[in-house]
Amino acid sequence: MTHDTEYGASKRAGLSHLWAAAGYSTGGLTRLMKEAAFRQELLVGAGLAAAYAIMDVTAAIRLAAAVLFLLLVAMEAVNTAIEEIIDRISPEVSDTGKHAKDLGSLAVFCLISANSILLLHALAIELTT
Structure with missing residues (x-):
């Protein structure tokens, strides 16, 4: 319909x-698979999944790790879309284009940081129990 x-x-x-x-x-x-950064994030994500499977952590931590990783994938897609649009509509170097790309990169960095913080928390639990 x-x-x-x-x-x-x-x-x-x-x-x-x-x-x-x-x-x-x-x-x-x-399209995202063509991005080297995304392929690297997938490899790290696979390693993290294996690490969380081995560690003695709660299901809530494993769920949080999965959700944070999916958010990272989504943000990497948004960042790539921003870069594609800026490159298409503003092929010349501009402050506005640079700011847009930098902000997209910051968003990805924040999610990488969140994933790292959760991993450190899980490792602390693993090492103290």
Whole structure:
């Protein structure tokens, strides 16, 4: 089922919309895999998953680690989107473009820091029990 948007293009609804969204998400993941930083984060994430599986930590910590990692993936996608847009609309060097890219990078750094803090907390629990 489709319905018209205010711009005249038809938009999918219901399960058709969900299926289309899954396709867009797959395309986004395919694009993100081209980023070296994302591939490195995936490798570290796999190592962290193994570490959390071995450590004697609560399910809540494991859940928090999974959620923080998914947030990192999402923020890396947003950061990549910002970079793509800036490179497209402002190929010349500009302060505005630099600020946008720097802010996206800061957001990723904050989530890497949050993941690291949780890991240090889990390690402290592991070493003191």
